[in-house]
Amino acid sequence: MTSPATPFARIALRQGQLHWQQHSHARPVLSARLWAFRPRQLHIPAEANSAASSTVVKTHRALTHTFSTRTNGLIRDRSTLMSSLLQAAPAAHLPLANTHLRQFHQHQQFEHDDVISFYDDKVTQYANQQLQTVTLKTLLGLGRTPESGSSPHTLETNLQVARYARQELPVRLARLIKATQKLPFIVGTNPYIKSVYKLYYDSFQTITNSAEAQEIRTKEDLDKFAALLQGLVSSHADVVPMLSQGFQESKKYMNKADIKVFLDGMIHARIGIRLIAEQVISLWEQRNHHLQDEALDSKEQYMVGVVHTGLKPAELIRTCASFVQELCDVNYGSSPEVVINGQIDAKFTYVPVHLEYILCELLKNAVRATVEHSKKMGRSALTPHGDRKASPYSASSGSDARSMVVIDGEGDDSMDETKRVNEFGHPPVEVTIAQGDHEITIRIRDQGGGISRDNMESIFDYSFTTVKNENESSDSLDAGDGDSPYGVDSIFKGVSRLAMQAGLGGPIAGLGFGLPLTRIYAQYFGGDMHLISLQGHGCDVFIKLKQIDETLDNLQI
């Protein structure tokens, strides 16, 4: 979804102008991208800087809001009103427009809904139900993979999964709603938190109403249900940025640890809900596709809903790497190589969108840190070992091939592609794939200088930034090259701000959620993620992902 907009974003960035009117159809993505690059790349006239950058942020928010409202099928008048408001308002006046919108929201809708939800004990009923222990096999229709002969795309499989989803989703939604209801009252009154609450409450209502209406028995029932889920999924696309903004605004009313517990739980549950919903939708879509066309392309053969049964991490890494490199080129003018080694022909069963999100997020950090560290250390093509002290011994003692210990960098190290710097002086990012019996480990090594000890403690915290803070810090970010590349602020404010299409996760606008979210994804199917900082050198990140196979039968997702 983002790729078609790339040229637009680039044009806008390169010319240093905002082309709102010319490319109106690409706006949500465009604005997200501009937002992502704002601190360094937007060349807005100085006096307009603060207003314009906040405009970018708010425009993005308003636009995505408009979109989600539209797809939600809510009051069409309001969505028209909003978009016309946006279109009419010159960029500089957008904040004002946005304020109007927000007030409009608050007055017209929420007060009424609050009362309804207060007296509604259906949520409580559902929330108290046990989650079903679902094996991945039943959910994903595995065991009926193409290899084993029968197709996962029979109507019966689809109906089963759909029935399961309709039973399970309200319970999970109800729990999310319950959790939100337990937030401090003042936090709940925040418009963003409230919108999220409202979204979940609406979804819960919609899905329970449909569940009470009738069983899913026929193909038509399934079509209807799938359409309903599609609507829900798209309306929830913006939840994470909204949560981020909401907690940013209410962070003084809750302590950091409580916010983290809430958000971890919220995001974890959300991944589960989306996974179930997307599974129903994609199985349904795949079946429709099968009915129309018997010939499957190679990728589709392996897809069971959202699960890929022959996922090659190396291919996905390559895709993510080139995407990230492209962004890095746009932002910095150069990017490091990404070297993939290890068991590059490894294959496993996993949810590609999850892995894609993880890889993009981590590669982004690695690539950015490398480039920034190069700048800081003065690494360039001319001094390939700019960060390395010249060895006082290298002249007198050449390494002997038979020697037990070889000093690297003295001999000919061009043999090793993980050491070779590219024409911009950037050492490569090394990605190593290892296949174990039931798991895949991916190690991402960069030479981006590492994370300082002080920042290490907070890298998995949710870090919130406000528009105001961004403006305050943007000067220093733009002015000083000395900011630490992995500094919590700079990393979360910069590249991770990309509105990357994260598949099941929806577009992720960064917002300081990058690393914590990545870890939640990595841990989702019983995997894990570890980050080791070698200060002065770089970071090593290990992602360990379990195969989604029969050994995971007992895993509750």
Next chain:
Amino acid sequence: MSKRFYSPQHFYQNRVLDPYVQQAVSPITLRQLVFFGRNMQEDKLLKSANYVRQELPVRLAHRIRDFQNLPFIVGTNPHIELVYDLYWQAFEKLSKIPDIKTLEENDRFCELVKGLLNDHLVVIPQLALGIMECSKHIPPEQVDKFMNKMLRSRISRRVLAEQHISLTSNFNSPNHMVSDRGYIGIIYTHCNPRDIVERTAILAAETCRQSTGGKMEPPKVIMDGNIDAEFSYIPDHIEYILYELLKNSMRFVMRRGARSKAEGGTGELPPIQVTVCEGDNEIVFRVSDKGGGIDPEMEPHLWSYAQSPARFANFEKISKMAATIQEQMVSPSRSVNSAPMASTTVSREERGDTTDHHAADLENMNSQGNKVELPPPPPESFKNRRQGSMFDAGETTLLLDKHAPPRLSESGSSTSTAPAPEAIAVIDPSQAKTPLKKKGHLDIESRHRAAAEVAAATPTSSSSELEDQAMHLGIGLPMSRVYAEYWGGDLKVFTMHGYGTDAYAKICKFGNIHENFDV
């Protein structure tokens, strides 16, 4: 040693412990040790003596109390009881010493402490065996906590004692004012990653080569990063860690290489990559191998003393362990056995007085010199070698003074039956030709280790048993982490199943972190 009979009095005598347990220990930093140890004067030495005199019983008392808090059944285990008893004896001896006012009193104090250090060489094997036998009576977490506390506290006491003994022997040597050479007691102020990795890699390679009976060459070690960083540290501590990591890596790579060869592969061993990274406050050694990774079954128990009870079974074969790198140099030697006494003599003569100011003390301490031979330096590096190096152009082999500790009476008698060359490790001839770029200070440092210890345990074991024990005591990794954490660093291991393992040993560069002896 005499066995205490736990009469009813023992319970009531326990009171004497109380005032000591109530005292908090006074943690020190490496930097404090360095500053204090510079320009040693008589009054400073006595101050140091009295600090050690007062601090040791307090630290011992805390650990004795830990023993007393174990479940009763555990305390009745003979191995645990033996250690408990040793600690009580040491506590009683130390707590009775009056204020040290003269150098003569200090000398006597040092002798006493040396004796205790040697008595306590049995502690690690005994504890490991005791814990192994008691694993059904204590939950694993408690075992790990107990062991970590014990080991840390043990390091802390040994550091204090050895530092003081070393300062004393430096002070007593005639030319102590001119012979600093970077050493402050047992602390070396010019530790250098290049030297450390080179030395430990050669030793680890030797251990691994021996374990295959010389049939297989260990993989190479490639070093990169800030290998010329400099920091102050206790060389024993960092070398123990790196030796363990490199040995493990080599073992895994060799095992995998052998397997692939058996399956028709080339059997070529991928090198082990050691990357040294210098941060603002820290130096990290990353040891990265392609040895196929740690077995998934073993991985959760890497750091545990209790999870795999069979793990310490090999401790039955040894009686003493100092947990220093020196003893690693000795054990593989048994199977090689070729260094002649003549070279020992030569090397001692060659040393000369100026370069070895307290050789005499060590001679007194040592009932016999244990030596490890390392490859000779390349000719061009002779000029660069550190003053005091024993490396001699005339010798084809490099001898490392292995000043063995005075032994316990019973083991002393047994080792005396073994010929001295037994304790000499020789790197095999092919390796001996390998030039080393720069010679380390291993000899110096080992001589400076006033109370150096050598396992030198089982004179009767066959060489194959020794190989086993050298390779698989099972305590290397947790012990390494205890060493790393002791001065505020840490040790992390991440394994990639089917590919290899990365270990990250982080140490604090400035030595300004307090000793870390409580978990």
